[in-house]
């Protein structure tokens with residue numbers, strides 16, 4: 001069961017604002033909840049609906065035990081409507097259906113809430129139909145439009161609603177969600193430090209290739225440390241044949257960057273920040289044989305390699321030069 005407290009963990013600002021509006025009885029008639037996938041828009045919409053319809057709401061919190069709260073928890077309250085894309089789009093018939101439902105008075109009171117998921121997927125006709133609905137002096141109705149792409153909503157709709165921006169999850173929040181989704185921790189740690197979009201992180205983790213790429217980069221750091229000359233020899237066969245596409249090589253460089261940041265963390269005695277936490281021993285070994293200054297130079301060399309790759313220098317040349325610089329460290 002979602003609660004304000006739960007939502008507040010990731011979206012403290014939005015929750016504070018909404019609860020204040022509830023306490024002062026100054027909720028707007030329409031809100032746009034915009035932000036990346038997985039930032040808690042639907043959970044927040046549900047708690048808001050519950051608080052609004054609760055019979056014994058106190059200090060901006062739903063009681064969780066009245067019939068309204070219970071029906072919203074079980075997802076079958078007659079005065080809370082949720083619309084989601086039917087296939088690719090939200091169609092005009094779906095909006096008309098909503099208007100029809102809302103023409104009848106509410107079961108318990110006149111208070112009603114409707115939630116439109118992926119509101120940016122409304123067809124132009126659907127959006128215009130909704131617009132008329134928003135323009136009607138909607139007594140006790142609250143509209144919640146959820147979107148990951150707010151710029152795709154009609155300006156006319158945006159101007160009639162209050163937009164609340166849901167912040168991207170911090171790496172820790174993404175990590176926790178990935179772990180809940182049964183992603184192994186080493187992979188989850190790495191993915192959550194690569195992106196602040198939960199959906200993207202999950203997709204990365206679910207690719208078999210990503211775990212292999214991680215292992216490959218760990219192998220590269222070992223080769224650099226223990227067999228620096230051999231490393232150059234096998235660069236093409238062992239590494240570039242695996243990181244074939246430019247995107248793949250870009251990712252490899254990002255992973256390498258994280259590895260050297262970890263190394264820096266160890267130099268600074270911040271080993272609790274290490275992303276490659278299951279490689280702590282290897283990192284500590286490496287730290288013994290290099291200095292903080294050298295590690296900083298290695299980070300710089302990786303950033304330079306990334307820039308060279310972007311400006312279309314051949315991958316082999318970029319990597320050869322990088323390996324030469326890294327093995328000096």
Ligand SMILES: [Zn+2]
Pocket residue numbers: 053054055056057062063064065066067068069070
């Ligand atoms: Zn209640």
